[in-house]
Amino acid sequence: MNSKKPNRRGFLKGGAALAGVAAGGAGLASGQTAGTPAKKLDELIAYGDRSRFVTSKRIPVAERHSPDEFGLTFHVLTPLQDSHGIITPSSLHYTATHRGAFVPDIDPKEHRLMIHGMVDRPLIFTMDELKRLPSVSRIHFIECLGNRARPTHKNVQETHGLTSCAEWTGVPLSLLLKEAGVQSAASWIVAEGAEEVKGNSSIPLAKAMDDCMVCYAQNGEPIRPQQGFPLRLMAPGFEGIYQIKYLRRIKVVDRFYMTYDDYGHINPDPKASALTHQIGPKSVITFPSGGHQLSGPGIYQISGLAWSGAGAIRSVEVSTDGGQSWKKAELQSPAYRMAHARFGLGWKWDGKECVLMSRCTDELGTVQPTRAEVAKFWNEPVDKVRVRGADNTVQPWRISSDGSVHNGMA
């Protein structure tokens, strides 16, 4: 520890507080350096950093959907195995990109949002103009449709790391649409981002008028570049691809528009399509989960996250015997609508091999299914079942008798 005394004369200069701090505050840098090169003291005062003992990090994955170079999907996964509470730190929020790992470098002064199509008054907003309108702040999860556990995945970052949760602040989309004057024949919107691939998606007008937000802030500061700086559309509860990053255009239309982003969930019926967009209910145990090591038999706190695109989580159950019996877990955070909720359950491990699982029920009463239930529905073998749409099946974690924790799908 650095117990260096502050520089007395530096602080006694009334008008030289900054200089005094720079001279006397050497101790502030202690414990603040997250890596190399060490951050300067003035940088750590301006914008703090985590402890050098905290090294949790995101991991990247790359996948190919088609044989050409445009078929690339590049994702960065949130380390849910290290998560606490329900807020994902912005630095650890997952990132999904399409057709290349491209993050636009947008000057917010140059950015514009256009609202046009079937409206009486097409509008173009600057960022300053948007910030002069009434805002709302809500905690919501985002989850990518690609958040699918596979038997080869080693830990919860790989099985479930394509979901994160943050406080989002922005203008209700309904306010902008009312200002533009939506025409009576309109029934859908198409939202488009400024990235190379455009990130455009068709969203039912009913959803747009209900709870969509045009967001400029995430966790109390401007949205991070990897999450859509300077503007992102939030469609709470819909799968991630509808939360359009780098939002620059919303076109009001009278039908579903097929776009590049619509692989996997094209449906000409608006109601069916809206339901297809919706994520969950889903839950996963984050501790203990794959890669964790229990120190021996004894009392542990099972902890995890639950969420639903249909609203709030009503209850979570945990099984410690591979699904033969279930106990009600405790909700340890408020259960906000379309947000992660933290659950926990005390558990005495006897040192024998066992399988842990969680399942949740949302405010509509929908229960998260097991993989076996989905397999039975589709009449497919459980180890080979192809989950259609979003995969919200129950995740098993197998505890070995040596305390090591493994993916229980294998």
Place this chain on the structure above:
Amino acid sequence: MNSKKPNRRGFLKGGAALAGVAAGGAGLASGQTAGTPAKKLDELIAYGDRSRFVTSKRIPVAERHSPDEFGLTFHVLTPLQDSHGIITPSSLHYTATHRGAFVPDIDPKEHRLMIHGMVDRPLIFTMDELKRLPSVSRIHFIECLGNRARPTHKNVQETHGLTSCAEWTGVPLSLLLKEAGVQSAASWIVAEGAEEVKGNSSIPLAKAMDDCMVCYAQNGEPIRPQQGFPLRLMAPGFEGIYQIKYLRRIKVVDRFYMTYDDYGHINPDPKASALTHQIGPKSVITFPSGGHQLSGPGIYQISGLAWSGAGAIRSVEVSTDGGQSWKKAELQSPAYRMAHARFGLGWKWDGKECVLMSRCTDELGTVQPTRAEVAKFWNEPVDKVRVRGADNTVQPWRISSDGSVHNGMA
């Protein structure tokens, strides 16, 4: 913009996802460099950063309470003028230190929490043991007693920057105390931190058993060093000095213990003392506030924060005529107990000089007072009134006819 195509061969290597990302993901670094030196791409994948166009920062202040070098108070203020929603990013959370700008560099593996004094079973916990206990996650503000606006302050960072709000996760203190077995004659606790000055404070046992938390996480990751890594006591709604950083010891006692931290609020009566500890109700307009510049007459969204140590904010009113008339503002975030709440009100500025103010009412019905009301109570002139205890008086912002915004206390 960087539209470089991803390196095809790099991504085609199935087992070389990381190498492929490093080769093809040059675009990810674009827009991610917050300053110099530029962060490496692999660092930005592991732990993201803000846009280079976002430069909001904390500012330091140093004050002297006594003539020796131990009388130093070193604070770092949150830039509330740039805030959105209610979560303060951990990098921008305010920091208050006493007797020198000292941040301990604690290895969490070595850290211990001892609970002793008037208990049947004195206990010592490691960090791992604490994390094996049931946890709760709550959004709470912290505010320093020193958060006092002065006429010389130029902006809301200087007048009110010693309050921030975050999601805190930890073990209910009541659980630890019950485990230790509090003896019937006990009535107070003394909590102590591991920093040089110890940061110890006496807290009524009733508060300790009600809603105090022994926290290890802030906004979803381990508490930052400047906010008390690895362990911090949260006493929701009490002034900042009771939220003991680097928590290492809790002694259960049968009386109020005077400590170094008790300047300003010593009271031998537990009830009176508990009320003295409590902050608010308080509110402040963050936009427009000192230093902001309105572009001309027109419609603006007045935005601000309100909080109370007594519970939830029930309502906020805004005046645009220096307190002659008040309009009800809209709560734009959920109003959690002992948390910041975001309020807003649309306002048409006619281009004439005026004074903006906000005042809030909490769930107990307590109304935030104006400075004039406090002066009248103490029978002192309004420009010289000494506010006893926490200063929760209404903050005026004066808009000049040129659109510049100034501290209205002057």
